[in-house]
Amino acid sequence: MSKRDYYEVLEVSKGATAAEIKKAYRKKAMQFHPDKNPGDSSAEEKFKEAAEAYEVLSDDNKKARYDQYGHAGVGGAAGGGFGGGGMSMDDIFSHFGDIFGGGGGGFGGFGGFGGGGSRQRVNKGSNLRVKVSLTLNEILNGVEKKIKVKKYVSCSHCSGSGAEGGASHSTCTTCNGSGQVTRISNTILGQMQTASQCPTCNGEGKIITNKCKHCHGEGIEKEDEVITINIPAGVEEGMQLSVSGRGNAARRGGVNGDMLVLIHEEEHEDLVRDGRDLLYNAFVSIPEATLGAPVEIPTLEGKVKVKIEAGTQPGKVLRLRGKGLPEVNGYGRGDLLVQINVWIPKALSKDEKKAMEKMGESDSFAPKPSSQEKGFFSRMKNMFE
Template sequence: MSEDFYDVLGVSRDATEDEIKQAYRKKAAEYHPDVSEDPEAEEKFKKAQKAKEVLTDEEKRQMYDQLGHERFQQAEKRGGVDGGGAGGRGRGGDPFGGMGGGQGSPFEDIFNQFFGGGRGGGGRGQDRPRQGQNLRTQVTLDLEEVYEGVEKQFTVTRPEECPECNGRGHPPDADVNSCPECNGRGQTTTVRDTPLGRVQQTQTCPRCEGSGEIYSETCSVCRGDGITREEATLSVDIPAGIRDGQTLRMEGEGAPGENGGPKGDLLIDVAVRDHENFERDGDDLYFRLPISFPKAVFGATVEVPTVDGAADLDIPAGTQSGEEFRIRGEGMPHLRGRGHGDLYVQVQVVTPDDLNEEQKEALEAFAEAGGEDVDVNEGFFEKIKNSF
């Protein structure tokens, strides 16, 4: 896994805060040491936590994008990211150090506009309820199931609210204390020297994530995340006529929400297996029907298989190999509508390759009667009928 925080979470550099949090929850569910079999799960889990901590903090993210991964870590070790302005002074420290102005510099507002400013008093806004992440899975169907419609059971592994702590991340009897990082305010203040003067910014406390509280112990099952990875068996009604590649939505069957928010949805991608007899195009079906040479010459009524039975098809005399016929209403049902598509039957005249003596004599008689040249005006099949 790459060290770059964006790569760790698998998000683009312009990802929103919600996208970053969703990506973190996905990684947390994948690499949680209690559920993952990856020998490096704990290390990957810690990296994902660190990436989320930095990229969901506006000021830290600005600094991270400005400095790059290595220099950001160096600045963090010297206190140039979380600490006061003194930690970043001198050579190799805070890139804005050494040019301090007085606090409340007239350039402060310009700096805030240029770099996006701080969070101000909105640090506790992260406590608002948020809907959980949508999840995605797939079900595979036979054509017969699609024709009739079916209730399909499937199993999905998804993040769930931790049953041990009910999503709190800590035991119910854990002691609660004011966060020592922010003294219970849910926010921390950073003073930084910049070329435009000294700037003071307020941000959500990274330790308590804006709650202002920390607990004496974390949940032993979810390790403080409030979520675990569980297997669930669900059933979904597949409507008749659904097509390969379409998606169904099951509301409220996705990942748990944040801060009491509703669950996300489960998106179900439908895959339809290829059929041994039929090819599908929209709601129409196509079937290749082999017929004998005499039936093509003289015509016949033949039985054609359909998805739910069989249908009769009249083959006119003189039918050519490759000719196509339509049987109305024997295709797939229209999705959430009335009626069906059509069944197209392509005739393939089979040339016999193992003739008995009687058949050979009949064909030889035909060849002698018709000669080697076929009269285009009379037509090949017409000549066969006339010879018999």
């Protein structure tokens, strides 16, 4: 199922300011908040959809990639495993709960989904960055890549809890298990209440009493892992894709980070990329340019024969339509542009030299610039006089 345009989801224009995007998201989240729509799965999906749109549009870098490449630029390639989607309720409240006010993810007059105003902080693992090199042939059709990375995974000894022997936790006495501490301060406007992460348990609401000897209470360990990613067709040098949830595991449970995939484009032996188009320099001999001849042109799908017309001049460009590259999230393909260059030999045999001298005496080989070319040189001359 294809994703809706993020601007359409939040009902804002492409030129909307950060404040307008934030206001639009708050309005949508309040409308579809699970506490306001209990048991309504459709409202819950719209709540998640709005959060996903806000996650991208509120981040300048993600927004720029989305504006240029669409969903593929921020991980929206269909079937490819990329995406800001898949956000759980814990992700949403952990990341965006603060923009609604309240101490721990509560939404204005609501108690906060599933936990009131005393939600515990959800750990999130760090992102993992990798570079993937692709040939033009792989970019043409898209490709599945298997990448071996060393990353943090959940500790196999304690199943990621960080505790030796399973349930070796006690409730944090500083925050009474809420993960937050509340402070009241006097200001000129009266008393103000603020909430912040508990410094004792780092927002987890619990403290490990007997740490795992294998991971020393961290709940994570480093291991090699082979990750399969599907890269869509049409990506280009410098583009960054995101594989949701395939980054480093979080300390003592929580949400995995993302894998950020930086695209590196390998040089092709014959072709040069220019956006969706491909460029190729074809060299022909003087007889071929003069008399016309079939010439083999390399494409990403094999060689094709192109007829060079008699009298073809150096610099002429032939366009092979549909032989270029696709655009990410686009339709159709670019073209292959073939520039004709006439090869001039540096050394000739005696017979060849005589033949060339004889041809040079013919009027057919005398330069005959067109009226357009004459006009160009005339204008150039006037510029320097």
